[in-house]
Amino acid sequence: MVVAALELEGVSKYFGARCAVHGATLAVRSGERVAVLGDNGSGKSTLLAIASGVLDADGGRVGRPVGIGYAPEKPDIPDHLLVVEWLDVVGSLKGANLRDPDELGIRSLLGKRVSTLSLGQRQRVSLCAAFLGEPPLLVLDEPTNALDHDARAAVIERLRGATVLVATHDEDLVESLSARVVRMKNGRIDIS
Amino acid sequence: MVALVPAAGLAVVAVSAAWRVALEGGGLDVRLTRRTLPVLAITAAHLLRLLRVARGRLVVSAASASFGAVALALSLHNDPPVRPVARALAILSWPLTLSAAVLVAPVREAEGPVRSLARVTRTRWTTLLAAFALTLATPSSAFGATAGALAGVFAREPPTTLGITAGAWAVPIAFAVAIWARWLDRRPQRGPVVFCLGAFVVGAVATGVASTW
Numbered sequence: 499m500v501v502a503a504l505e506l507e508g509v510s511k512y513f514g515a516r517c518a519v520h521g522a523t524l525a526v527r528s529g530e531r532v533a534v535l536g537d538n539g540s541g542k543s544t545l546l547a548i549a550s551g552v553l554d555a556d557g558g559r560v561g562r563p564v565g566i567g568y569a570p571e572k573p574d575i576p577d578h579l580l581v582v583e584w585l586d587v588v589g590s591l592k593g594a595n596l597r598d599p600d601e602l603g604i605r606s607l608l609g610k611r612v613s614t615l616s617l618g619q620r621q622r623v624s625l626c627a628a629f630l631g632e633p634p635l636l637v638l639d640e641p642t643n644a645l646d647h648d649a650r651a652a653v654i655e656r657l658r659g660a661t662v663l664v665a666t667h668d669e670d671l672v673e674s675l676s677a678r679v680v681r682m683k684n685g686r687i688d689i690s
Numbered sequence: 691m692v693a694l695v696p697a698a699g700l701a702v703v704a705v706s707a708a709w710r711v712a713l714e715g716g717g718l719d720v721r722l723t724r725r726t727l728p729v730l731a732i733t734a735a736h737l738l739r740l741l742r743v744a745r746g747r748l749v750v751s752a753a754s755a756s757f758g759a760v761a762l763a764l765s766l767h768n769d770p771p772v773r774p775v776a777r778a779l780a781i782l783s784w785p786l787t788l789s790a791a792v793l794v795a796p797v798r799e800a801e802g803p804v805r806s807l808a809r810v811t812r813t814r815w816t817t818l819l820a821a822f823a824l825t826l827a828t829p830s831s832a833f834g835a836t837a838g839a840l841a842g843v844f845a846r847e848p849p850t851t852l853g854i855t856a857g858a859w860a861v862p863i864a865f866a867v868a869i870w871a872r873w874l875d876r877r878p879q880r881g882p883v884v885f886c887l888g889a890f891v892v893g894a895v896a897t898g899v900a901s902t903w
Contacts (some may be wrong), residue, residue, distance in 0.1 A: 551812070566810055578800075579723075590730070590731030591811040595725060
């Protein structure tokens, strides 16, 4: 029997009067990779924030496992910490240690202050934090946006075999992951 | 006593120089966290923000405790009380309240990224509140203990007793300020004036409790 790692049922989210996500229903099965595609402002990031638990849905039902790995589109990392200190904080909250500092090539970044990192380096740190503790589900928003070729390849390699919900404009990433495609338009899921 | 003045001046210069070198110098960044309990990890992250980014607030916090120390020392010296501990706590209540209150804003700013992470990892809100309160309590209790001990030395009262009790007294005050700030966060009428009014009440209650001890 295939177990659903994530279930969204009729999920809605409003920001004031604007409806960002309207009645979205989506299930991600264990071991499956699902890519959410859509134009800017179609509600992809909001849907992923709800799926990860960062945002509460205003309506509908969300069933998610404990210990999700989530990387937002804009890496949300405190500027004043060293990379290794942030990974300590993430590890403490997840109850996990960083197993492989060479993953995504962050070993050389560990002793650097986050404020000194480029966007691509922050993205790598954010992804590394999401991968920490081998989470049962990865929710990744535009994970390859600012990455160079090598880091992008490493991310794709890392995601193969994992359970992933990813929002992206990158059709090559979708193809490389053999992901099931879900399209969003004006806050609604268009095709499942 | 005469040597205390240049020594204190030298200490201020030395600490200031140490902070510049150790905490601002990019090449000398030192890892100051380890994987630990969630509440301690979050507290450490908040404290590092105070040390590395919000040092102005820390200086105000320390100055407030210093004023308290001077007032306490003069009071103990000019009018030696029967119960010096009660006098110390009553006099230090306001400075310690201010000492904690000025740190609220930078700690709240530090909470943003941690809150997102806490939601994803389903960390309990009580853990975030405890970390918030511990972050406020750590510097204010250190400043309180130092103020109590220095005033004790100056007024020839037991410095250890005064230092320990003043440091311990700062903890419930900081927790009260933290709970007030967090409660206010969820109210539509939140704002700096309302926060200051609440902190004023915390200081008044602490002074009243200490006076009747």
